[in-house]
Amino acid sequence: MIDPKKINMNELPKKFCDGAIGAFGKEIFSFSITSGNSLDSFAATPQIMKSISIWMNNQIKNYEKQFGVIDMTPPKIQSPIQIADLKKDDSDK
Numbered sequence: 621m622i623d624p625k626k627i628n629m630n631e632l633p634k635k636f637c638d639g640a641i642g643a644f645g646k647e648i649f650s651f652s653i654t655s656g657n658s659l660d661s662f663a664a665t666p667q668i669m670k671s672i673s674i675w676m677n678n679q680i681k682n683y684e685k686q687f688g689v690i691d692m693t694p695p696k697i698q699s700p701i702q703i704a705d706l707k708k709d710d711s712d713k
Contacts, residue, residue, distance in 0.1 A: 635653075635655040635658070635660075636655055636656075637653050637654070637655055638654055638655060638656065639653075639654040640652065640653050640654065641654070644666075644669075647665070647666075648663050648664070648665065648666075649663065649664045649665075649666065649669040650662070650663045651664075
């Protein structure tokens with residue numbers, strides 16, 4: 621097992637996480653972290669998943685104490701394809 625005290629987080633390669641999906645059964649949680657078009661899939665026991673959840677919740681609490689409440693309002697991103705584009709005929713080109 622890796623000793624977390626010997627890990628320098630600044631030296632590890634990183635992917636930007638833009639989402640997650642998952643499921644669970646009695647014995648296992650399965651989940652995937654998305655980054656663009658790539659997916660990294662994981663499986664964890666209920667005990668490990670709960671320990672991850674506790675760690676994440678503590679990280680978020682500490683973040684919000686320092687930087688304020690995270691705004692969860694969905695961003696208003698304009699789609700590159702608009703309904704007006706679908707109504708164009710070949711004479712518009």
